[in-house]
Amino acid sequence: MxxxxxxxxxxYCSDQGYLTxxxxxxxxxxxxxxxxxxxxxxxxxxxxxxxxxxxxxxxVALSIRRVGKSGVVNIKEFYALFPGGPLKKASRIAGIPxxxxxx
Numbered sequence: 493m494x495x496x497x498x499x500x501x502x503x504y505c506s507d508q509g510y511l512t513x514x515x516x517x518x519x520x521x522x523x524x525x526x527x528x529x530x531x532x533x534x535x536x537x538x539x540x541x542x543x544x545x546x547x548x549x550x551x552v553a554l555s556i557r558r559v560g561k562s563g564v565v566n567i568k569e570f571y572a573l574f575p576g577g578p579l580k581k582a583s584r585i586a587g588i589p590x591x592x593x594x595x
Contacts, residue, residue, distance in 0.1 A: 498524040510583065510590045514548065517587030525585045529574075533585075537573055539564050541586045548588040554579060555593040 493512055496505050499520035504512045509525075511517055522541060526533050543564045547554055556579050560567035574581040579591055 506590070508590060511587040512589070514545065514587050517545075522585050522587065525587075529581045529585065531574060531581065531585070534573075536565065536569075537582075537585075540570070540573060540582055544582055544586040544588055548586070553593070554583070554591040 493504050494507065495502050496509070497503070499518065501516065501518070501521060503516040503521065506512055511521075519538075523533060526537070531537065540559070543559070543562055544554065547558075552558070556567060556570065559565065559570050559579065559582075565573065570578045570582075574585075579593065583589070583591055
């Protein structure tokens with residue numbers, strides 16, 4: 493585990509850059525992680541982030557297919573919002589652990 497500073501707050505991260513404690517996450521931290529991923533956040537991005545966080549809190553296993561069936565976004569939109577690994581990037585921005593379904 494390593495420490496990183498986002499939005500002036502020191503947080504704990506895995507060696508792959510995923511927050512290890514969701515309680516440390518704030519929208520400001522999410523914005524800074526999104527900037528690292530070269531993603532400019534829109535309202536639709538935040539809807540996806542909120543959905544992922546809710547699923548994580550409810551201990552639901554996440555997958556691209558599950559997100560695509562969520563009613564928040566379809567799979568094509570998910571890839572457009574978070575290009576180059578949508579579930580990995582969105583999970584990192586959301587402050588949740590890397591999903592098991594991600595390689």
